[in-house]
Amino acid sequence: MASKSPIIFKVPTRLPMFLKILLGSVKHVEPGFMIDILMETNIMGEQYTLYISHEDIVHFGLMEEIGASCISFYISIIYSELCDREISHFFGFIEPSWSSRIGTNMDNRAEIISEHINNTVMGQTWLIPYHFLRHWMLVIIDPDDNTCYYLDPLGKSPPNDLKNLMNK
Template structure:
């Protein structure tokens, strides 16, 4: 079992502006900057989403889908994101489209992943080990409306005050596919987990190398980045469950008493996730939304 790092002072709040993540995946965003939340909201408030609730949906998710089935297309759930969760304080917005895609197990976007990071963060706080795991904003690793220089700057600012012993979780999106990087910052070692069993793309390896190069210029102690590809659970063929698999892998890693043993043993030797294991993540996500809706 890893020795937990000592709790330290909160990371210094960044005074420079950091963009919010788009609420859903943007498959072909032409802009060279991340769109603002208001721009994304206005693009979604157009036509109603018609859908049928499938059988076998977890209880909370079924209730949530039933609720949003009759709302206006402009419906949004405001989710407060504390500074400690992703290193910048902001409001996350979950749309009707996000909820429907999540409920029907279709392709999900960065906002859905960010919301689940929030859920995991508060579980870690409850267990008093939130200082051991850190998360990076999912959209920052993706080539969506931003330059590599901008992404390097954002990620570097997030990681510059990393404490000894901390492990970093970086959800990564490329080509409509979600993958996960788990980083041992102390040893500059990146574990790459892909439910389609691919190797880490050169693009992400280059980005992470640039991040550490940037940290070196800011007097952080770094060395060359090493990569290890981890044999992780495989998603069903012809499915779009990669986002759900990333969420479940994050959960398994941060909630496992022997997290590094789980990671280095090919995710405990698990070949795939059962429907119940994926539904556990979906239920937590839906219950969080329901709780937020009940307080507004």
């Protein structure tokens, strides 16, 4: 039988305020608690409900290994900031599970990404999170210049899976 006690963790003092508030909001919730977030069509091209568990929030807030739902949640925060600055039209986002090797094959992933990028407006750059071997990376596509950039905080070369995906 599952434990009915909340996750025990300490909120670090050296965190941005929004992470402290986020962690404080789930500190005493029951296991199985979920937050549902409406991801509007203009964020990633289609409307859907994102479900975030309190475990996801703790991992996100403590900067531990996170899953696709946390990356999507973070994208929604970035999108909100871009809207506040009235520059959201310069960026497009791809749902992390559409680009990463999470339950789909290469052709399906390439088709989904292509469909979204084909709707690009002049001057728009696409930000695509990519997950490989328990590690998140970022791909930036500039369709105007037909250029693809790869950012890996570990400084590694792009994995072959990603190279093949971008070639398709």
